[in-house]
Amino acid sequence: MPRLILSRLVFMVLAGFLLLSFLFALFHMIPGDPARLMAGDNAPEELVQSIRRAYGFDQPLHVQYLSYMQRVLMGDFGVSNYTRQPVLEVVLPRIGNTAALAGCAMLFAMTVSLILGSFSAMFWGGPVDKGVTAFSLVGICTPVFVTGIIGIYLFGVYLRWLPIGGMSSWQHFILPVLTLGAYQAAMFTRMVRSCMVDALGRDFITTARAKGAPERRVVFHHALRNALLPIITLFGLGVGHTLGGSVVTETIFNWPGLGRLMVDSILTRDLPVMQGAIFFFAMIFILVNLLVDILYTWADPRVSYD
Incomplete structure (x- = not known):
């Protein structure tokens, strides 16, 4: 396990380095003068030139790249073109808001799916199974923004x-969590149902039932544990x-999170904030996948990363 965590942390560093390099290249490929964006369209040329010198935009590209990476290593992601605040002061408060929304949504999704998927597998082929299948098909075919708009109109x-x-x-x-x-x-x-149907047909389930184990224990202890991977x-x-869905959800419900901040930074062409938001989005995703690898070893002790 320590080797797994160490390897994932090394991967995070490499992934962060590559992502920052890509964002730097993207920043300089976007049409427009970054100094002019920071100064404003009506700013005098003298102010634009002073900003260009202050931020090193007049330096060769490789010098700007090294300077940018050095600042990032020191925790300086630049200054917002729109609010003039440091990017970290703008981004970091939004991370907790997005994490709260995404965490509650995932908790809701996992709880509902484990219950419905398990009951659907228990009554495979019956009315309960068909009803759960219909619910899942409707949910998959309905975009997030449609669910949000319906929820706003109906309940709000x-x-x-x-x-x-x-x-x-x-x-x-x-409403945002449900959406x-x-x-x-x-x-x-759908995934839980499929895995549970497969698990309930295994020989060890037949043995457990033959020994007189209660059906609830057979389903939620033996079968579900083996279907978790x-x-x-x-x-x-x-x-x-x-x-990804939080970007749409936060925009619909005016939620002050990282997704809405990303949309606002694109609309206002606030490139430093957009870079910081994308970077932290990617780091959150990598950390979650590290958590998934750790959960693997809990769900199946036979899985080893050493």
């Missing part, structure tokens, strides 16, 4: 039960989908 406008924007109370979590988690719940439910794999992939 028509029934007036829930707020439709912000995050000042626990009630503000309900973001519904699609993942539908995907996970592919489910955990899907969980790791689902986090990436959830982070």
Whole structure:
């Protein structure tokens, strides 16, 4: 396990280095003068030239690259073109908001899918199984923004039960979490059902039933434990989908998270903030995949990374 964690941390460093290099190249390939963007369209040329000298935009490209990487290693991702704040001061508070939203959505999705998928497998071929399958198909075919708009109209406008924007109370979590988690719940439910149907047909399940084990213990202890490996794999992939979906969800519900910040930085051409948001998005995804690898060893002690 220590070797696994160490190798993943080394991979994070290499991935972060490559990502920062790509973002630096992308920054300089986008049309427009970064000094002019920072100064504003109506700024005098003298101010633009002073900004260019202050930020080293007049230096050769390789000198700018080395200077940029050196600043990043010191925790300096630049200054926002829009708010004039350091990028870390803009990005870091948003990470917790996105993590709270994505974490609650994944918890909701996993809880619903484990329950529905297990019951669907228990009553395979019956009305419960068909109903769960229909629910998952509808959920998979419905885009996140459609679910969000329906939720806003039904629960926020028509029934007036829930707020439709912000995050000042626990009630503000309900609609965004349901919107973001519904699609993942539908995907996970199909996967859990498939894995559980396969597990319930194994010989050790027949043996457990022959010994008189209660059906609930057979399903939720023996079968579910042996079906967890592919489910955990899907969980790791689902986090990436959830982070991607958070961009849409946060925009719809005016959620002050990393996804909305990324959209705002694109609309305002705030390139330093956009770079920082993309970088931390990628690091979160890599950390989650490290967690998935650790969960593998818990779910199946036969899996070893040493």
